Amino acid sequence: MNLAELQKLKEKAQKQVALREGNKKYRVVVSMGTSGIAAGARDVMKTMLDEIEKRGLADVEVRVTGEIGLEDVEPVIRVERADGEQTTYARLDAEKARKIVAEHLAHDTPVENLAVGKEKKP
Amino acid sequence: MIRAHCLVCAGAGCISSGGNALKDALSNELQVRGLDEEIRVVETGCMGPCDLGPVMLVHPDGTFYQRVTALDVPKLVEEHFIKGRPYQPLLPKDEVTTAAVNTQRDFGFFAKQQKIVLENCGTIDPENIQEYIARDGYRALGDVLSGLKPAQVIAEIKAAGLRGRGGAGFPTGVKWELTAKNPVTPRYVICNADEGDPGAFMNRAVLEGDPHKIIEGMTIGGYAMGANHGYIYIRAEYPLAVKRLQIAIAQAYELGLLGKNLFSSGFDFDLELRIGAGAFVCGEETALMRSIEGRRGQPQPRPPFPAQRGLWGKPTNINNVETWATVPIVMRRGAQWYSQIGTAKSKGTKVFALAGKIKNTGLAEVPYGTTLREIIFGIGGGVPNGKKFKAVQTGGPSGGVVPEQHLDTPVDYDTLQALGSIMGSGGMVIMDEDSCMVDVARFFLEFCCDESCGKCPPCRVGTRQLLNILDRISHGEGELEDLDRLEELAQMVKDASLCGLGQTAPNPVLTTLRYFRDEYLAHIVEKRCPARVCKDLLHFTIQDEKCVGCSVCARQCPVDTIFKVGGQKKYYILEDECIHCGSCVDSCKFDAIVKASDGEGHVTPQRPAVLERPPGRKPTSLVTA
Numbered sequence: 001m002n003l004a005e006l007q008k009l010k011e012k013a014q015k016q017v018a019l020r021e022g023n024k025k026y027r028v029v030v031s032m033g034t035s036g037i038a039a040g041a042r043d044v045m046k047t048m049l050d051e052i053e054k055r056g057l058a059d060v061e062v063r064v065t066g067e068i069g070l071e072d073v074e075p076v077i078r079v080e081r082a083d084g085e086q087t088t089y090a091r092l093d094a095e096k097a098r099k100i101v102a103e104h105l106a107h108d109t110p111v112e113n114l115a116v117g118k119e120k121k122p
Numbered sequence: 123m124i125r126a127h128c129l130v131c132a133g134a135g136c137i138s139s140g141g142n143a144l145k146d147a148l149s150n151e152l153q154v155r156g157l158d159e160e161i162r163v164v165e166t167g168c169m170g171p172c173d174l175g176p177v178m179l180v181h182p183d184g185t186f187y188q189r190v191t192a193l194d195v196p197k198l199v200e201e202h203f204i205k206g207r208p209y210q211p212l213l214p215k216d217e218v219t220t221a222a223v224n225t226q227r228d229f230g231f232f233a234k235q236q237k238i239v240l241e242n243c244g245t246i247d248p249e250n251i252q253e254y255i256a257r258d259g260y261r262a263l264g265d266v267l268s269g270l271k272p273a274q275v276i277a278e279i280k281a282a283g284l285r286g287r288g289g290a291g292f293p294t295g296v297k298w299e300l301t302a303k304n305p306v307t308p309r310y311v312i313c314n315a316d317e318g319d320p321g322a323f324m325n326r327a328v329l330e331g332d333p334h335k336i337i338e339g340m341t342i343g344g345y346a347m348g349a350n351h352g353y354i355y356i357r358a359e360y361p362l363a364v365k366r367l368q369i370a371i372a373q374a375y376e377l378g379l380l381g382k383n384l385f386s387s388g389f390d391f392d393l394e395l396r397i398g399a400g401a402f403v404c405g406e407e408t409a410l411m412r413s414i415e416g417r418r419g420q421p422q423p424r425p426p427f428p429a430q431r432g433l434w435g436k437p438t439n440i441n442n443v444e445t446w447a448t449v450p451i452v453m454r455r456g457a458q459w460y461s462q463i464g465t466a467k468s469k470g471t472k473v474f475a476l477a478g479k480i481k482n483t484g485l486a487e488v489p490y491g492t493t494l495r496e497i498i499f500g501i502g503g504g505v506p507n508g509k510k511f512k513a514v515q516t517g518g519p520s521g522g523v524v525p526e527q528h529l530d531t532p533v534d535y536d537t538l539q540a541l542g543s544i545m546g547s548g549g550m551v552i553m554d555e556d557s558c559m560v561d562v563a564r565f566f567l568e569f570c571c572d573e574s575c576g577k578c579p580p581c582r583v584g585t586r587q588l589l590n591i592l593d594r595i596s597h598g599e600g601e602l603e604d605l606d607r608l609e610e611l612a613q614m615v616k617d618a619s620l621c622g623l624g625q626t627a628p629n630p631v632l633t634t635l636r637y638f639r640d641e642y643l644a645h646i647v648e649k650r651c652p653a654r655v656c657k658d659l660l661h662f663t664i665q666d667e668k669c670v671g672c673s674v675c676a677r678q679c680p681v682d683t684i685f686k687v688g689g690q691k692k693y694y695i696l697e698d699e700c701i702h703c704g705s706c707v708d709s710c711k712f713d714a715i716v717k718a719s720d721g722e723g724h725v726t727p728q729r730p731a732v733l734e735r736p737p738g739r740k741p742t743s744l745v746t747a
Contacts (some may be wrong), residue, residue, distance in 0.1 A: 064206030
């Protein structure tokens with residue numbers, strides 16, 4: 001073992017525990033109320049989780065929450081950026097979820113044609 | 123991808139309140155619902171609030187759940203992980219507003235602490251070296267071995283102002299230097315993990331929750347002192363800590379963090395466990411070394427100190443668990459940073475174990491200089507059941523009691539000593555108005571008397587005689603001269619005993635005499651126990667007007683001394699045979715049984731003419747008067 005090896009080991013291990021540290025750049029909040037689940041929110045979330053892992057995006061955390069209040073356009077997710085920018089996406093499916101990961105989370109470009117709301121919170 | 127980590131406390135406290143069953147139920151439930159690929163269950167070390175166990179922390183949201191049982195799991199998984207909302211019934215409540223506290227950060231018990239030694243306890247899986255490395259583990263060791271000379275390490279520890287956490291508070295750097303300067307080789311380093319004070323469990327938390335930190339600290343120490351061999355002396359009563367240390371040592375060897383040529387520096391270090399058989403005296407360093415050598419654990423006169431002639435006659439350095447665990451932090455973050463925390467003479471933080479009559483039993487880490495009031499009331503939540511605080515015993519059986527008027531004392535080694543107590547290893551036993559101080563002194567003294575190794579007469583005979591006097595007083599047979607005898611004898615035992623056990627054993631007696639002399643006088647002069655604890659001075663009476671005749675007390679009485687009054691729905695305690703155990707008082711739902719001490723104007727009610735066995739009890743010849 002030398003210092004460089006230890007550093008490598010640390011970087012690898014950090015991925016395992018990064019989730020406990022907080023302060024991520026992106027937080028994806030999935031609306032997981034009854035209507036969300038019925039409309040397929042779990043599938044959307046699972047696809048996103050898969051895609052995030054595939055792309056190795058470390059600066060993202062995924063949370064679930066109750067009804068967001070947009071029952072007729074479920075599944076709904078909200079992407080929150082650390083600087084307060086919030087984008088809400090609605091009527092999602094697996095395909096669209098993948099797109100959001102690829103464009104918004106990986107390349108910082110919100111998917112405008114899927115977004116139903118955008119606001120800036122302090 | 124894993125989206126949430128569910129940290130289940132696997133400290134000994136939570137395990138004994140059902141933590142293992144909780145963990146199994148949780149893993150099982152997640153699997154059944156197909157969530158096991160999204161949510162990881164991690165067993166961690168002690169999180170601190172042991173009384174609330176089993177406890178659980180969910181990341182990334184930081185939701186803290188208390189008293190989670192296996193039965194709560196299905197509902198909790200459904201609410202938290204499927205529907206995404208905290209499961210309200212298991213959230214802690216705010217003391218003042220009684221609103222549910224959603225995250226660990228907002229929970230007063232955690233918010234008021236500064237976790238340095240316990241930084242990883244309750245955050246990482248102690249059985250996984252990767253998680254320790256992820257939190258900068260072994261980084262300090264790597265840096266030390268790659269860039270610092272042993273003397274520089276010692277200088278850094280000295281500059282940090284680190285003092286031994288085992289109780290005496292001797293400057294660690296100075297102690298290391300003494301060993302390092304001794305030309306004799308081989309040298310040894312030892313970790314004293316023989317934590318034996320009643321009500322102290324802070325070392326256990328580190329051993330169980332962050333074992334690698336101790337290994338890293340000892341390796342750094344070994345390098346600084348030129349010792350290639352270390353021992354961890356741990357008591358057999360901590361089986362979980364032993365297991366986790368064994369795993370940790372094996373993992374460290376596997377990754378080349380113990381063994382030969384560490385970090386290509388040419389420095390070798392080997393570490394072994396030695397398991398003690400649970401004798402309190404083996405926490406004393408010379409007795410501990412004898413025990414490692416395979417001999418009877420008895421102390422030796424000092425000097426020679428271990429640094430001069432220690433284990434197998436070689437220079438040896440012994441530090442407490444908490445001291446070793448602080449070393450990597452000091453080396454990683456620097457003496458400059460560390461010495462800013464704490465007071466002028468006591469640097470850094472200290473972990474206290476809160477036990478006794480306190481709401482939040484558990485571990486609290488605070489900087490030196492925090493007041494007792496902040497620790498006991500701010501973090502500990504104060505005394506439960508609306509009782510009044512009376513005193514706190516610091517430093518275990520070797521310490522003393524500190525009464526309410528000194529609660530605003532900032533805690534460090536010197537302030538506690540000035541009050542007649544000691545810091546000790548950091549145990550705090552809190553006592554409320556129902557605690558009798560004579561009984562408290564008796565309890566701690568009895569412990570030391572039992573644990574005295576018997577080598578030197580002042581301790582062997584002196585503690586026994588002190589105990590005899592205290593026994594007499596608590597039986598109501600004390601005389602005023604006993605107080606002088608206690609003081610004289612206590613001082614003699616303190617001065618003449620060979621080791622720390624005897625030298626500190628009379629502290630509880632001396633401090634209770636100093637602060638609660640009136641209670642001793644009440645026992646001796648009025649034959650009265652103000653707290654109504656000393657059994658021989660108590661009377662139990664059933665009040666006729668409150669007794670509904672339910673017979674519960676009579677069924678509970680272990681010596682069948684409660685009788686039904688002939689022809690009435692009332693009960694009567696036959697005092698001659700009563701052993702004053704108090705189980706009738708505890709069992710009565712109508713508060714009909716009064717406990718009174720001698721000297722409080724107690725009058726034994728007249729014995730009814732006919733006494734009957736309560737229903738369900740076997741008739742005996744005693745039945746009628």
